Amino acid sequence: MADVLDDAEIARILAITAHPDDVDFAAAGTIARWTDAGIEVIYCVVTDGDAGELDEDVPRADVPALRRAEQVAAAKCVGVHDVRFLGYPDGRVEATLDLRRDLARVIRQVRPDRVVCPTPERNYARMPASHPDHRAVGSAALDAVYPDARNPFAFPELRDREDLAPWTVPEVWISGSPSPTHFVDVTATFSRKIAALRAHESQTGHVDDLEERIRGWLGHAAALGGLPQGHLAEAFQILQTA
Numbered sequence: 001m002a003d004v005l006d007d008a009e010i011a012r013i014l015a016i017t018a019h020p021d022d023v024d025f026a027a028a029g030t031i032a033r034w035t036d037a038g039i040e041v042i043y044c045v046v047t048d049g050d051a052g053e054l055d056e057d058v059p060r061a062d063v064p065a066l067r068r069a070e071q072v073a074a075a076k077c078v079g080v081h082d083v084r085f086l087g088y089p090d091g092r093v094e095a096t097l098d099l100r101r102d103l104a105r106v107i108r109q110v111r112p113d114r115v116v117c118p119t120p121e122r123n124y125a126r127m128p129a130s131h132p133d134h135r136a137v138g139s140a141a142l143d144a145v146y147p148d149a150r151n152p153f154a155f156p157e158l159r160d161r162e163d164l165a166p167w168t169v170p171e172v173w174i175s176g177s178p179s180p181t182h183f184v185d186v187t188a189t190f191s192r193k194i195a196a197l198r199a200h201e202s203q204t205g206h207v208d209d210l211e212e213r214i215r216g217w218l219g220h221a222a223a224l225g226g227l228p229q230g231h232l233a234e235a236f237q238i239l240q241t242a
């Protein structure tokens with residue numbers, strides 16, 4: 001297992017993702033454990049999932065509001081009540097300076113002790129984890145953690161015009177990594193993860209074997225992490241940023 005900060009030292013966690021539903025596939029079981037322990041968790045979702053595959057009956061103009069509402073409902077299932085959206089166009093995210101500044105802004109506003117984000121690496125074993133938006137958001141999020149959010153001379157407008165002081169995030173948990181180093185036992189919170197995923201009705205409403213599929217992935221992660229048979233885990237790569 002990797003070197004990890006004790007949850008008792010953690011007051012706030014910021015989870016940065018590309019699309020509504022990403023955080024629930026990657027980390028909702030872990031997040032339920034954190035909020036149960038009294039840690040405040042905030043979500044920052046870069047796009048509105050407006051390129052998501054949806055029922056043809058839903059007018060495309062209604063998709064962003066629908067998917068935002070689904071993410072807010074899913075967040076509630078695991079004790080998260082602060083969800084922020086950046087409104088970038090789904091399917092066209094790049095790790096630009098604008099995105100780094102927007103993420104550095106949220107980091108300085110939230111002042112998290114831990115950030116969760118997708119891996120910027122391509123995972124050849126899991127194509128969907130390697131969606132280009134996920135990789136772009138992972139790259140921009142890591143750049144926002146280091147150096148942008150902590151460097152007073154990066155994006156000086158954040159400090160000068162918005163009065164946002166630099167902030168150092170000590171630890172990052174990367175999801176979807178091809179080389180996970182830490183496995184969280186989510187056996188006890190699995191049903192809430194499934195409830196959160198079900199809240200993304202437009203994405204999961206037609207998936208009959210959702211629970212079975214997720215159970216398979218999480219069982220595999222638990223085995224990889226050396227957890228007892230029958231347990232379920234979410235996997236992360238932990239980075240200490242100092």
Ligand SMILES: [Zn+2]
Binds near residue numbers: 018019022131134
């Ligand atoms: Zn996604």
